[in-house]
Amino acid sequence: MSSDAEIALSSNSWAFVEAKKLADRYAKEAPKKGYVLFETGYGPSGLPHLGTFGEVARTSWVRHAFSLLSDIPTRLIAFSDDMDGLRKVPDNVPNKEMLTDALDKPLTQVPDPFGTHNSFGEHNNARLQAFLDQFGFEYEFRSSTECYKSGEFDETLKLVLEKYDDVINVILPTLGPERRATYSPFLPICPRTGKVLQVPIIERDVEAATVTYNDPETGDAVTVPVTGGHCKLQWKVDWAMRWHALEVDYEMAGKDLIDSVTLSSKIVRILGKKPPEGFNYELFLDQEGKKISKSKGNGITIEEWLTYASPESLALYMYQNPKKAKRLHFDVIPKAVDEYYTFVEKFAGQEAKQQYANPVWHIHGGKPPQEAMPITFGILLNLAAVVNADDPSVLWGFITRYADGATPENNPALDKLVGYAVSYYKDFVKPAKKYRLPDEQEAAAMKDLVDGLKKLEPGTEGSEIQNMVFQVGKDNGFENLRAWFQALYETLLGQSQGPRMGSFISLYGVDEMVTLIERVLSGEDLGAA
Structure with a gap:
């Protein structure tokens, strides 16, 4: 092991703590598939939000930390559960009647209310990939629909059918009496309506790899294969199936999914594989302290944050304290901006162990910039407030007098900060100002x-x-x-x-x-x- 790896192993950075789990997992030998697989999951029943971005960012940081501890190659899959049925219409989309008519159909069979893609699932997948690309993440996108229909999951789906009783006995104790009576891990895609059905399975044929159910409208017995995209698994079983089929080594999840992780881990062991490493992060909350939601559209969007601050400040906010619930509202932005530049300024003078614990090492893949910011974002906001700055040039008039040689051309990072400050001032500081006279x-x-x-x-x-x-x-x-x-x-x-x-x-x-x-x-x- 290199000296850098030895120093990193002693780091208290949460990303290195997580990476060490994987280093220990494969301390004796590399996985037979030849690489360590990281996965993030996304349910495209609504538009992607910052929580989605946060999971990919955090997983990427663990992946990079692992690369310092091990020579084993790595891959990262951003997986979209786009074959899931649409169970409710999101609040934050146009043309809601289009979605109402398509309830219970797979998301890749639901019309796109935005009119830009063939389906609502494809639209949301494109949005997800667009903002992941915007931040330069290295990942492979995978679609649940494509994996099911291509046959990639077939062998594991047959295994779930074979282990049906063992699997269902893990799930049933967690359900209420009514749900327990009708539960099946297999959700048939109705050949007649195209809907993802939640119906009891009345017959299973392991050799033929089929299940039979009664059509809820006609009462007819219908037999469908569990392979080739004719059935979708209930998501806790689906999660375990995916871990098994793809041989996932690491996946983190929100604190609200702790019980689901436990159940899926039991199921993947029944299927014959070891569950992935991972940890449970706390949730992001909106201004009122409520969990942010894809369907409600509360909290801040990626686009909104980037209107008022840099991508690096957003990354810092995601990196810090992942096991602490944090409000994701506009008033957290100024502090995140100034903290980012404070960490950048400290980095060059730190010892290696301190650098590995510095968030900017992780944010910038081990090579943070060496730029110093002569003025804090907070001071720029207050200057904008005093001079009623509706244009960056007004602030630059003061800055050039304060910082020798500073110009928009010579200091592009500062120029961006000035632009962010003007935007933030106009939308948040100016409307909230309330003066009083002194006593x-x-x-x-x-x-x-x-x-x-x-x-x-x-x-x-x-x-x-x-x-x-x-x-x-x-x-x-x-x-x-x-x-x-x-x-x-x-x-x-x-x-x-x-x-x-x-x-x-x-x-x-x-x-x-x-x-x-x-x-x-x-x-x-x-x-x-």
Whole structure:
């Protein structure tokens, strides 16, 4: 083992902890298929969301970490369960009547309400692949419909039929009395209607590889093969079947699927294979603390995040604390942006073990950029708020004075950040701003602050300005200096939280800050400006 691998093995990064499971799994010999297979799953009953992206991203990071620990080749399959029946119409699609008429049909047989593809399943598959490609993931897309119909799953489907009683005895104890009486792991595709039927199986023929059921409308006994796409498995059994047929070595899942992972693991053992390694991540929540859903379309979309921040900031948010439930709403974006650049700035000076624990090592495949950002996203947002910036050029007028040699041409990463800041300011900061006038104690302190600012020498560092602002608050009797800074934020910026004032004043300008404070002290309502 290389020295890099030995260092990585001692890393507390969750991705390396997961990768070590696979290294241990194949410590004695490589898998007979010649590679380690990672899988992610997607149910295209609704449009893909950030949770879907997060699973592929996290799996990719484990895969990359494993590549440092082992020479065994790897593959990643992004699997779409597009043969599943459409059970309800999503809230966030047009032409819902098209879908209502196709309920219970396989997703690849449901018309596309967007009118861009042959089916709703194909439309959602295309959306999934588009945003995975946008982020540069290396993966192979697989369609459940194609795998079933091509015969790729046939041998394992026959095995499920052969082990029918053992499989069903794992599932039945988890079901209620009514469901237990009618449950079958095989869901026939009705030859008459094309629907995925949830009906009792009245007869099984292992040699012929067929099952028989009674048509729920006509009552006729119907016999269909379990192979060739004539039947679909219930999803917990389907999951185990897929692990067996594809020989999956690693697949993670949300915390809500812990019981399903346990059941599917039992079933794949019945079929004769070892279940994959993996872990259960916590769910993303919307603004109200509810689980984000493909069918509801709550939470943030990929497109929305990328309107206001970089792909790297999104990747960082996905990387951090995967076992902690996190809100996925617009107000998490600014912090994610600034944390990303903080990690980038730290990386070059870290030892190897620290670098392997640094999220940007994983986000950038071990080769993060070495770009320093002279201004935080938070300060840009506050500057935009003060100068009412509806155009990036307004912010650049201040930036070029603050950072020597900084121009949109010389600093393309900063230029993108400025554009994101303007967009975020216009849509979220500006509508929420609420100014107030200072009380007597605050006004007295702000007068002293003006006096202090006027005495500063040109070019005074932001840290010195910060100390001066701090001292003014102490001298004016603010026992809790947080209240002093909050007063500045609420009266000058129209918000309860804000930037480090020394850095902000350096960027905005001392003279400009004096003018702004004097406007407030004169009783001017900045909210009406």
